[in-house]
Amino acid sequence: MHDVILHAFDWPYREISSNAAKIAEIGYGGVLIPPPLYSDPNGPEWWQRYQPKDYRVLRSHLGRKTGLRNVIKALHKNGVMVYADIVFNHMANESRPDRLNFPGRAELERYRKERRQFSRDRLYGNLDEGLFSPWDFHASGNIENWLDEYQSTEYSLSGLPDLELNEWVIGQQQACLRALNGLGFDGYRVDAVKHLPDEHIRRVFGTSDLAGKYLFGEALTANDNEERVFLWPLLNETGMSFYDFPLHETLRRVFSPSGSMRELIDPAAYGQALPWQRSVTVAVTHDIPNNDGFRGQLLDRQDEFLAKVYIMGRDGGVPLVYSDHNESAGKYPEDRDRWANAWQRSDLKAMVAFHNAVHGQPQRTLFEDDGFLVFARGYRGIVAINKTGIWQHPNISTFGLRHGPYRCMLHGHLMELGGEIFTFGIPPRQAQLWLAE
Template identity: 50%
Template sequence: MRNVTLHAFNWQYTDIINNLESIRDAGYGAVLIPPPLYSEPNGDQWWQRYQPKDYRVLLSHLGGKKELEQLIAACHGGTPQLQVYADLVINHMANEDRTDHFDFPGTAELERYKKHPDLYEENRLYGDLSEKLFSWFNFNDAGEIEGDEWSDRGAVQYQNLSGLPDLKDSDWVLQQQHNMVDALIEMGFDGFRIDAIKHITERMIDNLADDPKFKKRFWFGEVLTGSDHDEDTFLDPFLRETWMSAYDFPLFQTIREAFSFGGSLRTLAQPQHQDNSLPWNRAVTFVVNHDIPHNDGFRFWLLERQDEHLAHAYILGRDGGVPLIYSDHNESHHEQDYDRWLDLYKRPDITAMIEFHNAVEGQPMAILYENDVLLVFRRGDQGIVAINKSGSNQWADFNTWGLKNPGQYRDLIHRYEMTVSGDRFSLLIPPRTAQMWLAE
């Protein structure tokens, strides 16, 4: 089954539609689109999508409801079918400089609805657009999250994130969130990413997670963690309190440490046994996500470019989780990021890795060789993954039990071929290289 998900970060909906052939050819099984809820249509900055004005309207700089319907139809109608996931922002509303700061969509927007009734009716998701959606009493009033409060679960859930008006888990708010998701499912969305989910109360999550209709979709949350304390405070309770999947930040941090100077690839052999990764059926794995390059506080989490390549080979070669591949249009304003993730989704090394992932899906993983700089493992008898993070040639000598023997294998990344035979086999892995051998 194809389950690799393309995060089409800040793509216009028509861009996704126009590139569906190459997305399918690359082997993806799903596309995660940016938050579709109403945000400033003239706001081309990516962060605008994370500041919704109204749940009842699907309109942004990226397109409107009609384009979304066309996108879903094109994804579902082609072969193979692609799943479509929507990014949802339900913790907060937009931080706007206006006197009615806690009225949404606000007086000016309601006037805009009246002046352009056809436009907003065309993009209406549900509800009566002649009335406001939220007022001041629908928001928490506990101030900003500051200092040590970032490590306190209560403060993180009930206080404001960077000035953004923080929604209460009141009956009215929960009903509107339920209505919004119900309408999105009726449109055909197959799943949802919940942004900033560690800032949301269990009651707000359960309002969506406990609905039998909603459970049929794929749900995952962004529980951003960077330390053992964060995992204990935010991630572990999330995993206990809900069945939803989550970004595998523990594995990401293990990957970062493994590829750092002095780090060991041994930690990636069986990370789940050291509590360094999420359960295989709850994990959304990644090497980079949109927060890391765009927020200065997280940029130190970026891997060196070749390490990022090696790490992609690891998450697409290993068993477990739903791999998420980030691909943007050069939204980062940092010069050193230029073209780094532009069209990454169809870069030849990435498509080779996805081909390997799809071919060995469901095959058990077994370690063939490991040391601090070299990791080699097999996927059933169909595939071999070898990763050398060092600056010199490395040899791996391993037992061939469990592999095709004799067996012809092709490295999908470099298009080399080799024949595995005998009781033991020696494999050469050049410096700073990943190999993904698939049985022919």
């Protein structure tokens, strides 16, 4: 089963379609596309896609409805699932007199003047009428205490008009998802899910319309307390999966100078990772490099590589690979080419291939140490990760492993596994993904 999700962050639709065959060939099982709901077509900044103007229109800087249809068709033709990023917590923060009317008087007039063009991009509904009015929004001001559960769901995110939980809003969001289902989407990422009330989540995402769809939410947390307040209750009260920020926090701690690799043997057993069947595992998400407040969660470049090897090599969770076009490098030059086109980089391709080869095979620890870890996947896969600055040479038992030649998917090296005890050699600050030939 191929389940690795490629996050095609802010990719134009044409680029996704033209690379569909290659995405499938590498072994990705799904693609998370940018938010498709109507946003400023003239706004090249990535965050524009996270500020919807109208649910009923599919148009953005990245493409229009026809391009979106082509994406779904091309990916499905190559056996790849398609997931849409959905923003239902808020609408666009626009400077106009009627800022709480959506899409607004001027936009409705444009719909009338360009009726043919907007009819082509229409998803559902009557574009002669407005979608939301001032009484569909909270009037509580901006969130000031980010750990306050009430403020988190009832106040606004930095000026973004925050939608109220009422029958009209719920009905429009349900209608939007039904229409997106009709286009062929296989599931949805729910943006800013921790800012949606529980009842809102249940009524919009817990309907029969979404039965069989893969749903995963982004509840961004950075420590145990935030996870306790926001993430674990969502896990208990909903049926969707979530980005595994507890595991991400564990990885940050493990790869710190005082951290221990032993924590990665079974982190979910100690509440340091989500249950395997509800987890979308990440080494980085788009919010972390692109938002000032989250950059403290970035791993060192080499540690991020080691974390990706662990995520792709372990048993459990659905790995997500973030691949951008240097969106954060304009403000942070050190980010240049760090994630640009990462999806087709040789190391990521090797990790995807290894993950797919051992998918569903049990994980078993072969050697544990504070500085390095070796574990098996079934009888033909071995993962070795060394965070220290020196070579490590653990002796492992070969019981339960296939004897014979193994190739490292990352580096291309060959080794011959044999005997009852085998001595590994793991280079400093490196990792290996061995697969029996």
